[in-house]
Amino acid sequence: MKRKSLFALSAVVVVAAAALVPVLWSGGDNLHNGSAMAATPADQAELIKKGEYLARAGDCIACHTVRGGKQFAGGLPMATPFGTMFTPNITPDDQYGIGKWTQDDFYRAMHTGRSKDGSLLYPGFPFTSYTKVTRADSDAIYAFLRSVPPVNVPSRPHELKFPFNQRNMLIGWRTLFFREGEFKPDPTKSVEWNRGAYLIEGLGHCGMCHTSINAMGGPVNSAAFAGGLIPLQNWYAPSLTSNREAGLGDWDLKDIADLLKTGVSNRGAVFGPMAEVVHNSLQYMSDEDINAMATYLKTIPQKSEAPEPLQLETSEKFGGELLKQGAKIYADNCAKCHAENGLGMPPSFPPLANNQSIQMPSAVNPIRMVLNGGYPPSTEANPHPYGMPPFAQSLSNTEVAAVVTYIRMSWGNHGTAVSPQQVSDLRSAPLD
Missing domain, CATH: 1.10.760 (Cytochrome Bc1 Complex; Chain D, domain 2)
Structure with a gap:
């Protein structure tokens, strides 16, 4: 077995929250550019409804609501290699939330990545994307957040190691990676x-x-x-x-x-x-x-592929042995749902044959699915999704490697063999 040095993925504090959504806003009166704006109750209700929809589009709730906690009260820990970040309270509480922010403050956070007091926000808050959001949509999200119940809970300070707890370091990062500006439509597109x-x-x-x-x-x-x-x-x-x-x-x-x-x-x-x-x-x-x-x-065009993460390779001989072992494990455990020919029974049981996600250079996702199982999301259109059971307790690292190798290399799939060491590394990975 040899180690293939491809790309050492290093996540900085800023990225640990790859899903950190909308946030650090605040309330205030219905102001825009410092002047009062008259709005009828019907107009305001419509604006709040629009803001709720846009907050859903931004998935704000994912990061700013702890499971079982008050909505948008923050406190979700985001572990990083450089310490832990905690998402803030974005309810309209005057003391601990965003209750004293104006629309201008809120837009500045979205558009420039700066807090109410002008301090730089960590890019765990995705202002590099939110800078594209229009002022009108920012104002609508602000109106919605102003409408939710205030929660008098302080935002927990980040616990970052030195020097990553020094916000002035973000100046250099922003120079390299942040370009401020709202989205500009392409006139050649629909x-x-x-x-x-x-x-x-x-x-x-x-x-x-x-x-x-x-x-x-x-x-x-x-x-x-x-x-x-x-x-x-x-x-x-x-x-x-x-x-x-x-x-x-x-x-x-x-x-x-x-x-x-x-x-x-x-x-x-x-x-x-x-x-x-x-x-x-x-x-x-x-x-x-x-x-x-x-x-x-x-229509996203083909581009240069991302650097590949560290990958463990098996020898050709050992890969062949895994493939043979995997065929039996698949027949015993997987064929009932995914079929002997790998075509499955979609959409309940997805196909494995000619499935790009199975054949990718990275085998992380299929390994995790075999180990931990899982369900597609429960949605209104699919309220009772079929799921996959976990096999971590019943299959050894070598057996998991074997069955994943089999599905990656069968039915015309062009994946490569999986190392038992890869399985071992992922067996203890967090489930969230």
Whole structure:
């Protein structure tokens, strides 16, 4: 077995929260550019409704609500290699929340990554994406957050190691990786395409997971959307620019839309962090917006692939032995749902044959699925999804490596053999 030195993924404090959504806002009177704005109750109700929808699009609740806790009260720990970040209270509480922020303060945080007092925000808050959000949409989100019940709970300070607890270090990071500016429509593209681009690149901040991170914690912009390991979550966000992974160029628009809206489609299902995105956010999006996102995703051009994470390789002989062992394990444990020929019974049981997510250079996701099992998200259109049982207790590291090797190399799939050491490394990985 040899170690293949490819890319040492280093997640900086800033990236540890690859899903850190909208945040550090605050209330205040209905002000805009310092002048009072008259609004009827009906107008305000409509604005709040729009803001709620946009907050869903940004998946704010995922990071700012602890499981079982008060909505938007923050406190969710984000472990990083440099310490732990805690998401802030963004309810309209005057003492601990955003109750004293104006619309201008809120927009400044979204657009420039600066807090009410002008201090720099850590890029765990995805202002590099939110800078694209329009002022009108920012104001709507602000109005919605002003409408939620205030929670009098202090935001817990970050626990970061020196020198990462020095915010002035962010000046250099911002110079390298942040470009301020609202989204500019492409006049050569359709209205639908531009709407999809706005949602994917802005509020959706999809690039935070689907783009690799360099040693400074900044995105590898030359390989945008080309995939990457999500720091400390040990899930791989596949490339959206390559049909070898999750590139969608040969997918029907309906299959893309179904996957985004319900978590399952005839081409596959989502698990892990993406299942949470569908559950918390995408299932609530309108059909028009989902179709717009699908339209944009289908046209993302081929780009340079992301640097590959550290990968363990097996010898050809050992890989052949794993393949033979995996055939029996598959027949005994997997064929009932996924079929002997690997075609499955979609959308309930996704196909494994010709499934890009199975064949990617990174075998992280199929290994984790065999070990931990999982469910696609429960959505209104698919309230009782079929799930996969975990096999961590019944299969050894070698047996898991064998069955994953088998599905990666059978039925015309072009994946490579999986090392038992890879399985061992992921067996203790966090489930969230």
